[in-house]
Amino acid sequence: MSDVQIRPFTADDTAVFARLASDPRVTAFVGDGRPWSEETVAARASDALADDPVDRVGSSRWFIAEEQGRPVGLGTATRRDGCVEIGYWVDPAVWGRGVGGAIVTELVRAAPGRFGIGRLVARVHPTNEASSKALLRRGFSAQNAGDGVVHYALDVTPRFERA
Known part of the structure; x- marks a missing residue:
């Protein structure tokens, strides 16, 4: 298992995100499956840095995943109606080492307290077996295969107390 920790995304992390x-290996299972344009990267990074109130639907927090001080991925948590949606990207240089699962573990620890919601969800492309396994190993269950993706959910409400 990888020794990964997450920390809040900052403007200095925009190059890692870009x-x-x-x-294309990272974006293969994201959106339309194509790499993002510079304009899209800039807009998304700006949104991530906005620090919107966490009680607003659509508000998100981004995190950089680091292993021994080196960026190895990105995690996101976004407030939805009644839940927090998590997402994660892993640097291909560290694929197969458990980094994605470690990011999921860290997001499960961080997101409920940050948003005050214990229901977590993730959406995964049906052919992304590594991501599906990472979620299932951490207690998520597959809910359905709507809108071209498989929805996973985990309720951690009993395991956290709202600050």
């Missing part, structure tokens, strides 16, 4: 977003 590198991941322009890599």
